[in-house]
Amino acid sequence: MPALSSEFKIIAIDGGAAVGKSSTSKGLAERLDLMHVDTGAHYRTITFALLATGASPEDDLQDTLAALDLKTHLDRRTARLCIDGRVPTEVEIRSPEVNASVSKFAAIPAVRQSLFEYQRNQANVGREEGFRGLIMEGRDIGSIIFPDAQHRFFLEADEATRAARRAKEGQTDSIADRDKMDKARKTAPLVCPEGAIRVDTGPRSLEEVIEHIINLIGTGNTSD
Known part of the structure; x- marks a missing residue:
């Protein structure tokens, strides 16, 4: 383990x-004694909660969002979003219905603002x-949530590799469509x-990616 300061x-x-954000982040959290936060799961969880109310991305969501009670439930070292006293299961937040709607809800400024301070x-x-620290994964962590984080990484891989990973996970969302909407x-x-x-992450195994990032953190290098 590299010597992180106090x-x-x-x-x-x-x-x-x-691209391997979750598996890499979880592995780093274990190796470096960090709390792990998956903000993609936050958007999936809030999408699940909004769909449960009958809301759609075309609605005015201000009042619905304001009524949601957001808390944190710590599952070992992973911090999960608890809404109105309940943490939805992985199956629930990765359902086809959530897959089809999460990028649409995540593009709404009111939704992003409701999660920003949280x-x-x-x-x-x-x-x-x-x-000892926090590792947070997502799509706007180094740019919006923690632009002054001591260490910021951007993971990428070719589309074929990513599609194969999704298929192996049994997921049904479209890589190209998700990227297009998010960008x-x-x-x-x-x-x-x-x-x-x-x-x-394309040419590297998970363990190689984790070791590579740990080495970069430990040496203070700023290039891949």
């Missing part, structure tokens, strides 16, 4: 669909829970943050 560290992991506050949760939205689009380190 200062609470924040590591931002961004990238498109199926996501920023996860650093405080990590400190209170005694972790085109006006609020917090998917971009590689200026100064972030690009990491190509």
Whole structure:
């Protein structure tokens, strides 16, 4: 394990669909004693909750969003979004219905704003829970949520590799469509943050990606 300083560290992991953000972030969290936060799961969870109310992306969602009670449930080292006292299951937030709607809801400024302070506050949760730092994954972590994070990485892989990963997971969402919507939205689009380190996960195994990032963190290098 590299010698992280006593200062609470924040590591931002961004990238498109199926580039390996979650598996990489979870592996890093285990190796570096960090709290793990998956903001993609946040948007899936809030999409699940909104669909349950009968809401659609075309609706005025201000009042519905304001009525949602957002809390954090810690599952070992992973912080999960709890809405109105319930943490939806992985099956529920990765259903075809959620897959078809999550990018549409995530593009709505009111939805992103409703999660902004909650996501920023996860650093405080990590400190209170005694972790050495926080690793947060998503599509706007290094650009919007924690632009001053000590370490910012942008994971990428070719579309064929990502499609094969999704198929192996049994997921039905379209990689190309998700990327197009996430990059085109006006609020917090998917971009590689200026100064972030690009990491190509395509030719590397999961363990190689984790080791590569740990080495970059430990040496302070700023290139892949």
